[in-house]
Amino acid sequence: xxxxxxxxxxxxxxxxxxxxxxxxxxxxxxxxxxxxxxxxxxxxxxxxxxxxxxxxxxxxxxxx
Amino acid sequence: xxxxxxxxxxxxxxxxxxxxxxxxxxxxxxxxxxxxxxxxxxxxxxxxxxxxxxxxxxxxxxxxxxxxxxxxxxxxxxxxxxxxxxxxxxxxxxxxxxxxxxxxxxxxxxxxxxxxxxxxxxxxxxxxxxxxxxxxxxxxxxxxxxxxxxxxxxxxxxxxxxxxxxxxxxxxxxxxxxxxxxxxxxxxxxxxxxxxxxxxxxxxxxxxxxxxxxxxxxxxxxxxxxxxxxxxxxxxxxxxxxxxxxxxxxxxxxxxxxxxxxxxxxxxxxxxxxxxxxxxxxxxxxxxxxxxxxxxxxxxxxxxxxxxxxxxxxxxxxxxxxxxxxxxxxxxxxxxxxxxxxxxxxxxxxxxxxxxxxxxxxxxxxxxxxxxxxxxxxxxxxxxxxxxxxxxxxxxxxxxxxxxxxxxxxxxxxxxxxxxxxxxxxxxxxxxxxxxxxxxxxxxxxxxxxxxxxxxxxxxxxxxxxxxxxxxxxxxxxxxxxxxxxxxxxxxxxxxxxxxxxxxxxxxxxxxxxxxxxxxxxxxxxxxxxxxxxxxxxxxxxxxxxxxxxxxxxxxxxxxxxxxxxxxxxxxxxxxxxxxxxxxxxxxxxxxxxxxxxxxxxxxxxxxxxxxxxxxxxxxxxxxxxxxxxxxxxxxxxxxxxxxxxxxxxxxxxxxxxxxxxxxxxxxxxxxxxxxxxxxxxxxxxxxxxxxxxxxxxxxxxxxxxxxxxxxxxxxxxxxxxxxxxxxxxxxxxxxxxxxxxxxxxxxxxxxxxxxxxxxxxxxxxxxxxxxxxxxxxxxxxxxxxxxxx
Numbered sequence: 001x002x003x004x005x006x007x008x009x010x011x012x013x014x015x016x017x018x019x020x021x022x023x024x025x026x027x028x029x030x031x032x033x034x035x036x037x038x039x040x041x042x043x044x045x046x047x048x049x050x051x052x053x054x055x056x057x058x059x060x061x062x063x064x
Numbered sequence: 065x066x067x068x069x070x071x072x073x074x075x076x077x078x079x080x081x082x083x084x085x086x087x088x089x090x091x092x093x094x095x096x097x098x099x100x101x102x103x104x105x106x107x108x109x110x111x112x113x114x115x116x117x118x119x120x121x122x123x124x125x126x127x128x129x130x131x132x133x134x135x136x137x138x139x140x141x142x143x144x145x146x147x148x149x150x151x152x153x154x155x156x157x158x159x160x161x162x163x164x165x166x167x168x169x170x171x172x173x174x175x176x177x178x179x180x181x182x183x184x185x186x187x188x189x190x191x192x193x194x195x196x197x198x199x200x201x202x203x204x205x206x207x208x209x210x211x212x213x214x215x216x217x218x219x220x221x222x223x224x225x226x227x228x229x230x231x232x233x234x235x236x237x238x239x240x241x242x243x244x245x246x247x248x249x250x251x252x253x254x255x256x257x258x259x260x261x262x263x264x265x266x267x268x269x270x271x272x273x274x275x276x277x278x279x280x281x282x283x284x285x286x287x288x289x290x291x292x293x294x295x296x297x298x299x300x301x302x303x304x305x306x307x308x309x310x311x312x313x314x315x316x317x318x319x320x321x322x323x324x325x326x327x328x329x330x331x332x333x334x335x336x337x338x339x340x341x342x343x344x345x346x347x348x349x350x351x352x353x354x355x356x357x358x359x360x361x362x363x364x365x366x367x368x369x370x371x372x373x374x375x376x377x378x379x380x381x382x383x384x385x386x387x388x389x390x391x392x393x394x395x396x397x398x399x400x401x402x403x404x405x406x407x408x409x410x411x412x413x414x415x416x417x418x419x420x421x422x423x424x425x426x427x428x429x430x431x432x433x434x435x436x437x438x439x440x441x442x443x444x445x446x447x448x449x450x451x452x453x454x455x456x457x458x459x460x461x462x463x464x465x466x467x468x469x470x471x472x473x474x475x476x477x478x479x480x481x482x483x484x485x486x487x488x489x490x491x492x493x494x495x496x497x498x499x500x501x502x503x504x505x506x507x508x509x510x511x512x513x514x515x516x517x518x519x520x521x522x523x524x525x526x527x528x529x530x531x532x533x534x535x536x537x538x539x540x541x542x543x544x545x546x547x548x549x550x551x552x553x554x555x556x557x558x559x560x561x562x563x564x565x566x567x568x569x570x571x572x573x574x575x576x577x578x579x580x581x582x583x584x585x586x587x588x589x590x591x592x593x594x595x596x597x598x599x600x601x602x603x604x605x606x607x608x609x610x611x612x613x614x615x616x617x618x619x620x621x622x623x624x625x626x627x628x629x630x631x632x633x634x635x636x637x638x639x640x641x642x643x644x645x646x647x648x649x650x651x652x653x654x655x656x657x658x659x660x661x662x663x664x665x666x667x668x669x670x671x672x673x674x675x676x677x678x679x680x681x682x683x684x685x686x687x688x689x690x691x692x693x694x695x696x697x698x699x700x701x702x703x704x705x706x707x708x709x710x711x712x713x714x715x716x717x718x719x720x721x722x723x724x725x726x727x728x729x730x731x732x733x734x735x736x737x738x739x740x741x742x743x744x745x746x747x748x749x750x751x752x753x754x755x756x757x758x759x760x761x762x763x764x765x766x767x768x769x770x771x772x773x774x775x776x777x778x779x780x781x782x783x784x785x786x787x788x789x790x791x792x793x794x795x796x797x798x799x800x801x802x803x804x805x806x807x808x809x810x811x812x813x814x815x816x817x818x819x820x821x822x823x824x825x826x827x828x829x830x831x832x833x834x835x836x837x838x839x840x841x842x843x844x845x846x847x848x849x850x851x852x853x854x
Contacts, residue, residue, distance in 0.1 A: 004264055008271065012244070019240045026232050036183040039160045040167065 072098050073210070074115030093120040097209050104171045109161050116161035118210035126393070127207075127215075129367030129378030130200035139215070139366075140199065141189075147177070149191040150199060152213035154206065157186040166211065173197060173205060217361040217381060231348060235341045238283040241275040242334040248272050249331045253825045269321040272330040280314050284337045302480035302523050305487060306340065309518025316511045329515060332827045336520050339835045343527035347534075347547050360434070360456050360747060364399055368392070371443065381450050388446045392437045400446045401453045404429050407442030411435035434747060474551055475799055476526045480519065487517040494818045505820045512822040516813035521806030521834040525799050526551075529842040533795050536850035541778035542788050549774040552758050553792040555739050559687060560730065560752070562744035563697035563707075566762050568674040569779065575608050575658075579668015586662050588615060589637045593630040596620050601658055602628070602639070605670055627659075637662050642669075674703055679783030681710050686786045688712040692738070696721045696729060698748050727751035743785070747771050760785075784853070791849050798845045802838050809834035 025031070069076060071087040072094035082089045089095040097117055101109055109116065129135055142149040156162065162181070166188045169179045175197035179190045188211075190202060206213055248268050251261050284307075291307035294300065310333065317328030369391040370379040376391060381399045384390070389405065392398055398411070409425035413435045422438050425431060431444055433453035450456060491513040498506040530547030537544060544550060561567050582590065592615050594606040620630045627640010638645045638661045645661040647669075659669040687693060693715040695707065701719045708717070721729070730740050730752055742749065742756035745763065750771040753759030761773040762782060777785070813830050816822045 002264075005267070008267065012271070015240070015244055019236070022236050022240075023233065026229055026236065031229070031232055033182045033184055036163060036181050039163050039183065040181075042160070043164050043167070 069115065070094055071110065071115060072117040073119050074117075075119070091119060093210075096120065100172070100209055101165070106165060106168060106171055109165045112164055113159045113161040116159050118156045118212075120208055120210045120212070126396075127200055127203050128369070128376075129380075130203055131198070132367070132378060132380075135367060135378075135380060136199050142191075143194075146193055146195060147191055148194050148199065149189065150202070151187050151189045152203070152206070152215070153185075153187050154211050154213050155186060156211055157181065157183065157188070162211070165209065169205070172209070173201075176202070215366055217364040217366055231341065231345055234283040234286075235338070235345055237278050238334060238338040238341050241279045241283075242331075242338040245272045245275050245330050245334045248275075249327065249824070249828070252327045253828070265327070266321075266324075269327060269330075272328070273318060273321060276314065276317070276330045276333055279334050279337050280310060283341060284310050287340070299477070300481040300484045301477045302519060305480065305484050305517065305519050306523060308514055309520075310337065312511050312514040313518075316515070327824055329824050329827055331824065332515070332831050335828070335832055336518060339520060339832070340523055343524040343531075346531040347527035348531075360750075363397060363434070363747065364450075365397060368396070368399055384446050384449060386446055386448065390444050390446060392442050392444060394437060394440055396437055398431050398433055398435045398437065398444070399453075400433050400450050401448040402431050402444040402446045404431055405443040405445055408440050409437065409442045410439040412438050474526065474548060475796060476522065479803060480522065483519060483522065487513065490517070490814065490818070498820065502820075509818060509820050512817035512820070513814065515827060516817045516822060516830070517810055518831075519806070519810075520831060521809060521838045522803060524835055524838050525802035525806065525842060528839050529795050529798050529802070529846055532843050532846040533791065533849065536846065536853070537788060537791070539850075540784070540788075540853055541781045542775065542784075543777075544775040545773075549758055550792045550795060552739070552774075553741070553789055554796045556691070556741040556758060556789065558692040558694065558733060558738040558740045560694045560696055560740060560742045560756070562726075562742075562746075562749050562752075563695055563703070564674070564699050565745040566743055566749075567676055567680055567695070567782075569677050569764070575605055575670040575672050577668055577670050579660075579666075582660075582662075582667060585635060586637070586667070589630070589632050589635055589662070590639065590660065592617060592632070593620065593628055593637055593639060596630070597622060597628050601656065601672070604672070605658060635663060638664075673706060676710060677779065677782045683783045683786060684711050684715065688714065692716075694718065696726050696752070698722065698726075723748045723751050727755045730755045741789075743777075745771075787853050791853060794849045795846065798842055798849075801845075802842055805841060806834055806838055809837075 068088040070090035290303040313333040320326040367378045371389040412422040495510040627644040656672045740756040759773040
């Protein structure tokens with residue numbers, strides 16, 4: 001058995017793997033909304049910030 | 065006077081300014097929202113975007129129907145013992161702050177486990193724990209922070225909608241196969257007789273064959289279906305030569321590798337399908353936040369309050385029966401035809417008839433479905449069911465079931481008719497000639513002609529031109545349903561306009577004063593009296609009058625349905641109807657007027673005129689050169705003189721047109737060969753919009769619903785309409801030029817095919833080259849048109 005068969009099989013399997021990932025992504029609705037995720041990503045920081053201030057406030061009240 | 069801007073909603077704080085934590089608010093509602101949000105540490109909302117909010121509306125009792133199991137069941141997507149998932153449409157979603165607050169709903173109520181916004185569709189999908197929370201509570205929570213969801217009869221039937229993603233799947237399959245086949249066929253392009261390649265080429269070829277199978281049998285199936293349908297109805301459309309090309313490519317390639325004659329054309333085959341689907345995908349661009357298919361259901365409520373034995377219960381509108389007693393609250397829509405029992409009914413029929421003025425009704429009067437109650441609570445008795453009501457019956461007209469695209473031959477299909485005949489004759493002639501010269505090559509030539517003539521470039525011209533122009537016009541706030549609308553728009557020769565809400569603007573009206581001049585004290589008194597009244601006419605008159613010093617009135621009295629009177633020092637003023645102020649000689653005037661008398665002597669009146677959109681005259685004067693212009697109004701003739709002055713002389717003006725009349729008028733003109741463009745708004749134009757060749761709905765705010773139509777035009781761009789029609793005509797020109805371009809490629813390809821020298825590598829170069837150059841040409845040309853638009 002020549003090495004070309006192995007290479008060919010591997011390359012096709014890798015390609016099919018990516019293809020399956022694409023199909024899965026479409027099925028999960030990743031291509032339905034092209035805008036919101038781009039904004040949502042920016043909020044990760046904001047959430048942390050508000051939690052931070054929350055704990056700060058709590059500390060203040062504890063001291064008082 | 066300098067107004068402060070509300071920290072929450074961004075409106076001017078005109079009447080009262082509430083200050084909380086140094087922040088101005090225009091009303092209690094806005095302040096409450098701020099308080100709710102700051103309690104839950106969600107003030108970040110205001111950092112992301114300044115003044116992002118909406119004033120929360122009065123909703124008491126409005127959502128009682130959401131406690132009914134039967135209705136909840138129809139609205140939620142998923143439901144089990146503990147959790148429910150629901151997707152709600154919220155028109156106010158407009159900025160990143162909205163996304164942020166709606167995705168942090170769990171901070172407001174811990175029973176909410178997940179909320180996710182789809183910005184494009186303006187929806188939020190919420191899952192919540194039903195043990196501690198309910199759909200009704202969710203809706204109330206959203207409303208309390210200014211995000212009132214819109215729930216209409218439309219939601220009741222659809223429930224969970226199925227998203228059609230088949231085109232993306234097909235595109236994925238074709239792209240995947242195309243890429244792999246290209247890799248596998250590369251070696252054979254150049255090193256034809258190499259030893260190593262010679263040994264393995266069969267493996268490569270059969271792998272390519274395997275890759276092409278899903279492309280032919282799955283990705284390309286739409287073309288076969290369309291071609292089959294076309295043949296059945298004896299129409300030659302563009303899909304026939306495409307389907308023929310795909311079939312021939314596949315069979316010939318399979319035969320070649322099976323009989324070891326050559327490497328086949330799998331690269332061209334998969335590439336062809338990939339490019340074609342790409343064109344389709346590009347053209348498919350739709351505006352997910354707009355709907356072009358709305359009927360009365362989008363306007364109607366899901367449920368209405370029914371009174372049985374003095375008890376108020378929400379009832380689903382389809383369950384309303386003849387004889388039921390219904391309670392209609394302020395701002396609610398009357399869902400069925402009925403008779404008014406009691407209450408102060410003032411019905412706004414602008415939805416149904418286009419009439420701008422709300423009409424008063426007395427007990428015993430007939431009320432029609434589609435009217436909106438505008439003052440207080442009324443009780444009525446249903447005399448018909450929803451489907452049988454006057455307004456809803458309009459939808460039983462056949463026009464609403466007709467697909468406008470049927471019966472319209474697109475430019476592409478028109479040209480493909482001749483093209484198909486030409487290609488087939490060339491193929492047959494070349495085959496016959498080769499039968500005499502070298503019969504072994506005849507079949508080769510026959511298939512080669514069909515392969516190379518596959519009209520990929522022609523099929524791509526229209527999708528890319530229209531797709532790109534659709535996108536450009538979308539940026540200019542002219543939203544078209546699909547590409548075929550653009551093509552129809554270019555052929556239009558008659559333009560018909562509705563009046564109210566279409567060529568007039570909804571918001572402001574102009575008032576003109578006639579009568580004895582008012583002195584300074586009278587003017588001050590007038591303005592100050594109007595300040596105290598909430599009547600819409602008083603409000604608009606107040607806004608029109610110039611600023612005056614604020615004085616405190618000694619007495620102020622509002623007589624419902626008649627007018628207002630007030631005194632200041634020794635002066636007395638009466639504002640209202642002619643009868644109220646003591647003006648006897650009422651002439652038959654159709655326009656709305658407000659009469660004024662001071663100290664019991666009649667002074668004069670303010671007559672309200674429609675305020676026409678900016679640039680109306682100019683637009684009509686530009687359009688009159690090329691088109692027949694008609695105004696079809698459901699309103700009375702009050703504005704006739706005014707319109708005559710404004711519009712070019714040959715414009716036809718027709719008044720008192722019922723929805724059916726408008727539809728029939730258009731039908732009649734179409735039967736005489738006219739291609740009609742209807743511009744309208746409101747449900748009363750729905751029939752006319754559906755009947756016309758192109759129906760454009762004008763909208764002050766595109767997020768608010770427009771009736772079913774082919775295109776939605778933002779009201780601020782109304783005066784650009786002529787430019788948009790011109791752009792559609794230029795698009796047709798671009799397509800014709802790209803046809804010429806693709807014919808040139810075809811001639812080159814046919815030379816190779818007819819002479820029997822078509823090698824796979826030539827097809828593989830020629831096909832993508834022609835497709836890509838067409839795409840580049842059309843994109844550049846449409847961008848050029850776009851730049852010329854303002």
